[in-house]
Amino acid sequence: MNKNIKLLPVVAFLLSICTSVLAVNPVLDIGFVGVTSGPAASWGISNQRSMEAGASLINDAGGVKIGGTTYDINIVSFDDQKDPKRAIAGMEKMAQKGIHYVVGPNVDDGAAAVRPVAEQQNIMYFPYAFPKSLYTKPASNAILGMVANYQSGPAIYKYLKDNEGVKTVAFIAANESDPLSQREGGVAAAELLGLNVISKTVTYQVDTTDFMPVIVPIVKLQPDLLVLSGVAPANAPQLIRSARELGFKGLISTETGQDAQVLMDGAGDLANGFISVGGASTPEIKSAEMDKFVTRYIEMFGEYNDESNTKVYALEYIIATLKANPAAINNVDEFKNTMETFTAPNPYLKGDRVLKYVGMSSFGQKRQISIPLVVNVYNNGKFETLFVAEVD
């Protein structure tokens, strides 16, 4: 068995040579630096796959025309193992390959660590990390690839306060940088809305297997709303199940993307009513383009991952912006200039929503992609859209 597995990469390599020989178009490389192995693999893998599915759709349609040339898109991935040291190495690899546009890293420490390299090597990168220092001046090359929790949090809490009469909130977070920072943002937002935060100190270790003991102190308080700050998709169903089985009656929400199948596997009906942030795959809002994307994703990787929804946009933005200004292909300054004025239609959503860069109010410069804040609620194995909002 061992031998066969070792042969696989060789075969894969040969195949990739064949395909690149057959391709007639010049290739435009787009980078991905993120975590695709180890405990956090699911973040990076769903990210990488959504890029690969997107690229495959483009290539099958004959490539993308930027300036006078039609390019095929190739995704170059680097596994940083969630180690900031490796993330830097990954960024260096991207620079070496002449890549100027990179998606990732997936976590705060990696995103902060690659900043010097990205700025020296003229790489624009799209981290899935929320610290404001990454996007405010003097930082110049990072673009937030999703809605930050300090943006989505207030919207969700306000909606629940107005519509569900939520008055008390409790927060729970993994004892790690990203979730703790997100909890802090969430608490601030809730307090600003005048909600009563009755617990914000419960944390759990990343190696927790059973969440019953973790959740006991919170269930006792019976808050109206329990926020799972920065919860990993693997942990969400277990937290929900434990809370519900212990008799928790209130609402549960999070500001990160989740996967419906994982929720169903792990918590079944107990997960009904769970509120999370999604991308564009719910039937109410998705376009035909989104359906094609999901179909392609399943063709390529066997099973869709709803987390990929939230990560579908970065590649789209990169390509659309390059189309708008072909000079940016090898010049990130051009890219930055274009960002100021860029608009294009959003292919993944029904209606006439647009792609544009935002972030003036949060970062003082346009360093965030504008995507609609889609808030989903889980019901019986699938997500339904609760409401959609715009973020600036």
Add this chain to the structure above:
Amino acid sequence: MSKASKLIYFFIFLVTILGIVPWLIEISGRWDYYYTLTSVALLSIASSGVWLTFYIGRINIGQGAYALAGGYVVAILVTKYDVSFWLSVPIAGLFCSFVSMLIGASILRLRGVYFAMITLVLTEVAKLTAMSLPITNGAKGISSIALPGELSIFGISIIPDFSTLANVKLAFYYVAVILMIFVFAGMYRLVNSRIGHLCRSLQQNEELASSIGVNITILRIIAYSISSFLGGIGGAIFISISQSVYPTTFQVADSINFMLNVFVGGMGYVFGPMIGTLFIYFGWDLLFTTGKYQLLIYSSIIIALILVLPNGLLSLRIFNKSNKREAK
């Protein structure tokens, strides 16, 4: 090996890493290798510390803690107290030494797997401490750390301000490899001096060592504090490259990797950590093209390596010729 041929080897080594490697990078245009090799140099410094604790017979899976502590000391000194980077690196090292003496005094009595485990816990403690202290800025880490400034003595500039340099990567490369040369030269000297023999006597039989009058307690603490010093400066310089430090910058995985570097290079050889780090870190880097099979191939190679060369890369014949003196 005669003294003359040793000097020749050393000279060849110096010319290679200070001259030939940068030249090769220059003509091949593989600029990314500067960072890779800089990391190898820094991580091998920390690994050589781990090696020293192995040399006194202790399995150390706690070096990540000191690398992290070193990183934070520099980050705090540079960002909050405006201390020169060049001064804060040795301070970071000494801080780690001092802390390790306090901790070592109680844990160095433990042996074998017990010591290994408690050091593993130490790495976790370091992370959690960084996460809960106000001075380390908790979970949010410290970012936007300035590049190393100018180092001048009596008004003569020895090292220029890094932010004025055209090629920062080359500068970091030189800093890292020159430091690595000093560390390994020192380590070579240490091991081949009487201290090294005493350490070996400790590794083999602590009772006998104390019966011939060796103060094993002090010797253990000295070795451990040197080890932690090296971990501290390795981490300290690293964070000036990333210009940021987080509680997870060095973690359990790193502690285990430091240990693997030592194993892979060979526990009986002073230069084992250097070769081991080069192999492990560079190997992962080269396998990057294999995509999702990267980890599978990487781990298969490690397993094959330990089956074929259970005593490390340097136990290969060709290396052995030049390493006989240190061979156990």
Add this chain to the structure above:
Amino acid sequence: MSTILEINNVTKKFGGLIANNDISFKVNKQEILSVIGPNGAGKSTLFKMISSFMKTTSGEVLLEGKRISNLAPHIVARMGVVRTFQETTIFKTMTVRDNIIISHHLRSNSNLFGFFIGSSTARNDEREFARSADELLEFLSITDIGNELASTLPQGHLRTLGIAIGLATNPKILLLDEPFAGMNHDETMHMVDLVSSVRDRNVTVLLVEHDMSAVMKISDRIVVLNFGELIAEGTPKEIQENKIVIEAYLGSEDDSIGL
């Protein structure tokens, strides 16, 4: 003859078990004194307490009038009481010569830092150690195996090396733990000669042993322990004729006094 070592009322208890009860005797300078007794008589425990590898429950051990019991072992070694081990305890992966050189540790004039930078004191030390090691190798007639790895030595040579390691520390008193155990007649006789010659280097020898014929031959005086108590003390001749001793040995199954 002057006293070099005094054992005063030494007692050792493990929980409720008494390993040594109120043992007192004196050792004279440059004599060979053997401690004998049936298995479990507490000989090894006593040895460990004298070399401070084990703490006494009560009582004290005095070296030239200074208390050495319950100090750290390396300090006791520094003061001149050095033990060898029952098992073949040596530094296995070093050569025989290196084993002896390293054991000169106590004689160094330089500190560790001096050794690191290679100061002139340190270099003098190294030269002196090497010279002394060669002298010891010759004294023990093992010069020919000086460069062999210690782990490859046969048992007899290991014992000799153990004694060499002890002598290298320049001890006042050498404690030998069963130096004749498992040896055939010829080897034993060789070892007897060797131990006698050690005394001629101005070293007092204290040994624990089972082999009666060797003990009778080599010892100036003998101390007999039984069930943790000192039951007799005297010259080999006195011991051989001591009724209590004979009874103690006849009463035990696995030892005979070998008369």
Add this chain to the structure above:
Amino acid sequence: MEQVLTNGVYLGAQYALIALGLTLIFALMNVLNFAHGQMYVLGGFVTYTVYGRFEMPFVVAILASAVTLAILGAFVEKFLFRPVLKNSEREESSMLLAAGLAFFLDAVILLLFGEKQRGVPKIIDGVMNWDFLIIMPYDRILIGVLAITFIVTFILFMQYSKPGRAMRALAQDKVAAQLMGVNVTRYSMLGFALGAMLAGIAGGLLVSIVGVNSGIGGPISIKAFMMVMIGGAGVISGAIAGGFILGMLESIGLTVLVAYGDMTYLLIFVSLMIFLSIRPQGLMGKPWG
């Protein structure tokens, strides 16, 4: 408080089951098996596949996990650990092998089972509610009871069966066991297979209440190390005690120290370090295992 104690006991039963296999392998071969967590995960995925996907009975799934892991363990011992332990100068080299194996299994599991968290349908529905003092879902009670049953069976096996006695002799003193006629090679292999099997059973049982994902192996190993350390390395009773103590410690610590928030785990870890440096052999271990 009743709830907290109940949680502690039931968490402890899980942990003890996880730690058993690790301590067995350590006791027999002095190998610190870094891949223990990965073996647990593999066991979980086998049960997930057989019970969750193929919809066969749960018992069959657990059996499949046990057999798969036992075979894997035997192979790993025969073809990897045995040669390495024989050829290397220092015993610690086995740690490199164990770490390499952990990476390898991680990679294989990720490729075979994907990155998602997986769970299986509940074995039994319903929640026991004892006057709101103790609330515990029935499936958790069942798994807790099963875990304790496995632990007891294992103890009885080690105590009274011939292979069990042989392995205990081996753990106590390899040379003496050899002299007594114990076939060291065979029982080392059996022990390793048994250790891996226990990891597999633990994974299989727990997948029904907490699910499994491909990345949790490493953290589980580390956690299992801690249980073993608390109880004392290489002693079966120690692993069980360690598991229950850690379970209780977490359950109580999380409730009592909740006000300290992020400090909770720091406090637990620091006290663990202090405990270990005062009593390195753990609660009931032999010193210098």
